[in-house]
Amino acid sequence: MEKQAMEACKAVYLTAEDLRIAASIIYNAYHDDPFLIDALHCDDTLQYEQKLRGAIREELNELWQQEQGLIGLFLGKRLVGVACIATQQVPLGEARYWHWRMKMLISAGWKSTQAWMKKEHQIIESLPSNHFAILQFIAISTNEQGKGYGSELVKTVLSWCDEQPDLDGVGVFVSDPLHRVLFSTQGFDKLEELAIGSVTGELMLYRGRQNG
Template sequence: METAPLEQYRAVYLTADDLRIAASIIYNAYQNDAYFLAILFSGDKVSYEQKLRAAIREELNELWQQEQPLIGWFDGDRLIGVACIITHQVPIGESRYWHWRFKMLLGTGWKSTQGLMQKETSIIEQLPSDQCGILQFIALAPSEQHKGHGGQLIEAVLSWCDEQPKLEGLGVFVSNDSHSHLFQQHGFINLTSMKIGDVDGDLLFYHGQLSE
């Protein structure tokens, strides 16, 4: 099998036209995620899938509207990976905007909306300062996994982070050991072990190169 040349791959900000495909990539990557299963699944698979799609759709739309970084990993013109970040520049956790709460409530229910906000609040409380961001989603298309793209996408995120003059770093909650190992291979440290809801995991952190 021939390997595609490195220059074929690029990391760029998503456009509005990319959001639908981005949502599909994220859904496929997170449909078996322990945390989403814990807060969205109530015994009905169809209902769970609908809630997960709604949660991803509303979060992507909110990040887009708030001009938060949505980084796409492209193979030529084809979107194959997505990383979504939320920074301290917008309300996070229990401070989320009312319109986000309302839309998320309609799509996932009140308990699930509370769970999403509580997760962010738990992460924020453990981060080194209020000048840090959270890596909300990072995902690859199923056909592009196990090809080294995960590490390249993480490196793209870290390059973006290092270029932000007012960002001290990025946190990400990980409940999968293999994912944790990958992040730590690329410069994240294990900040603390934590339990969010019924899910055990680690809060990993990347110290950005904050400009003076």
């Protein structure tokens, strides 16, 4: 049964029409993410959720506008997984465009915007070179988790990475032990420990096929 379901899934680039559903999948997957809880600086649940939706929406729109790697995993016509990859060919961290800063400020507040940029800056500073991308989001729909689609999506990210002539690999910040196991089994290695805000985790790195 699982094998049949896996055979039916396909990975393609997201279209503009997919972004709303993609944002919903990411929101549900990252609702309890330690970094986002810390970065959004909010004790009120409703306000936190509003800020989280806004931050995810603005980041997705920016990645789309900058033609970054937005990959969707589909079962038939149904979007069940999303991976968002940002390359250093566009400004990240403290170099973020002002229009992104203003939109994020309105959606999430200035302290949260600063925390987001600081996270990216710390990751970029730790990567081996500016030819490594950052995996910003990776998420599977709540109803489809635990079925192997997460591994399929990570494999798709690595295949995408290997096809990019200007990329040497991709890094991801991981604070959940289960996620650490997932990335380790798919070829990621621990680069170093990072403390981002009050959250401690690992920066994990996949070195592209040409560097393997």
